[in-house]
Amino acid sequence: MQSVGDTITVLYVNDDPDLLELLVRGLERENERLTVRTALSADEGIEAVRNGDVDCVLSDYHMPERTGVALLRDVRAVDASLPFIMFTETGSEVAASEAISAGVTDYIIQEPIGSQHALVARKVVSHVERRRMERSAARADERLHELAQTSNDVLWTFSADWGGNSCSSTPHTRTSSVNPPRRSVPIRAPFWTWYTTTTATE
Numbered sequence: 192m193q194s195v196g197d198t199i200t201v202l203y204v205n206d207d208p209d210l211l212e213l214l215v216r217g218l219e220r221e222n223e224r225l226t227v228r229t230a231l232s233a234d235e236g237i238e239a240v241r242n243g244d245v246d247c248v249l250s251d252y253h254m255p256e257r258t259g260v261a262l263l264r265d266v267r268a269v270d271a272s273l274p275f276i277m278f279t280e281t282g283s284e285v286a287a288s289e290a291i292s293a294g295v296t297d298y299i300i301q302e303p304i305g306s307q308h309a310l311v312a313r314k315v316v317s318h319v320e321r322r323r324m325e326r327s328a329a330r331a332d333e334r335l336h337e338l339a340q341t342s343n344d345v346l347w348t349f350s351a352d353w354g355g356n357s358c359s360s361t362p363h364t365r366t367s368s369v370n371p372p373r374r375s376v377p378i379r380a381p382f383w384t385w386y387t388t389t390t391a392t393e
Contacts (some may be wrong), residue, residue, distance in 0.1 A: 199319050201227045204236035204250040204262060217308035225312060232370035233262035240266050242272070246319045249311065252279035252286050263293045278311060
């Protein structure tokens with residue numbers, strides 16, 4: 192899994208080839224971390240998502256045969272947390288409501304005047320980095336509990352602001368002492384450092 196700071200692969204889905212080319216150039220020029228792949232239909236888009244290696248989907252709403260919301264529903268069936276940004280000319284309440292109900296990550300209305308490449312690039316990077324940090328946090332949480340199951344030590348975790356710390360303790364089985372019950376508090380912070388302090392005595 193890529194970490195924060197790595198290349199971000201964006202899939203842009205739009206049936207207008209001219210808009211595809213324009214946005215690809217604009218986003219990649221705006222942020223060198225962004226690599227933009229394209230699809231001309233919702234069917235092409237979901238196939239690209241199923242093939243993997245996509246960090247964020249950027250999609251138009253109005254497309255032939257199937258809308259961007261239909262694509263969003265398909266994407267959510269494959270990956271419930273993949274960032275999906277609706278980037279469309281329509282600002283209707285119906286379209287926005289459908290997108291929100293389907294689990295859209297963000298909704299950007301295209302402006303008729305001026306470039307929005309900087310805004311879209313910031314949104315993409317922000318949502319992708321948040322997802323990567325959450326996944327990294329989940330993996331660290333899993334590793335922490337694995338360590339707790341095999342360690343004689345108490346493991347503490349701290350959030351970046353030292354606010355939400357937690358503790359997990361699981362001593363090895365001993366023949367000369369009574370094992371205290373395991374105590375664990377769920378981790379709620381996205382950033383951690385941890386250290387171990389020996390608590391058991393022979």
